[in-house]
Amino acid sequence: MPDTKTGAAEQAARFEKEALPLLDQLYGGALRMTRNPADAEDLVQETYMKAFQKFGSFTPGTNLKAWLYRIMTNTYINSYRKAQRQPSQLPTEEITDHQLVETSSHTSAGLASAEVEALKKLPDVQITDALNQLPEDYRMVVFYADVEGLAYKEIAEIMDTPIGTVMSRLHRGRKQLRGLLKDVAREQGIGLNHPDLAGDRGDAAAKKARKGAGE
Structure with a gap:
């Protein structure tokens, strides 16, 4: 158990160090997708929540920005399409x-x-x-x-x-x-x-x- 907790703590620290600095870039992309500040914030929040949960599957040394963008794009298309917010109409x-x-x-x-x-x-x-x-x-x-x-x-x-x-x-x-x-x-x-x-x-x-x- 201690090892598991230590590993989780290290992963959380690595996520904070590597992923959070990209937040502004992701928000900019989300804003261009949703064209609405509130929706953009929701999209980024959901993206980072999913990214944190899946961070163990991310391969260190690869393109983290692209990995986050892929999660955000899939979230945008799937969630926002279901909500009938016309995600197919790009900004x-x-x-x-x-x-x-x-x-x-x-x-x-x-x-x-x-x-x-x-x-x-x-x-x-x-x-x-x-x-x-x-x-x-x-x-x-x-x-x-x-x-x-x-x-x-x-x-x-x-x-x-x-x-x-x-x-x-x-x-x-x-x-x-x-x-x-x-x-x-x-x-x-x-x-x-x-x-x-x-x-x-x-x-x-x-x-x-x-x-x-x-x-």
Whole structure:
């Protein structure tokens, strides 16, 4: 019994030392997910409670942040979906047209000036709607990569999927986003019909949020 108590005390101390410093980062992610401070606090509290209970299964030296994010994401999807709080609607209102255009600087070729001007004319709410139309697996990857700014490896750990799958979903998600935004622009009478623009736009749309999230 003494050994068991000692081990539990050491584990609790290690959890406090390693996990609690990440609380602010987790809260920031929770707030972007729930878009409500009270819900974000509840989500973080539940995440840390579950994480503490499962901390014995965490492998020291691995990515604790990703491990916590995975618990939080699963909690958000499962609990908040049951509560009908629409967790599938990711907080993409933070991804604005300005952010999407700015990401073009991270692409190999950048955007044509005509497309930059066209993107600036799209209302942010329509960009949000387009992102929320993506299939959940694609939307989650785009969210983690382009809003949270996480690396492929971290996303793979959070979603418990191979890096190759993450890259594939991100590519397909951005491609679908490109098509959706192209349709929106066409409906708005905004000129995105040039074949070169149609090919470049999706990657820019998805990648731009990364810089916006980091600013």
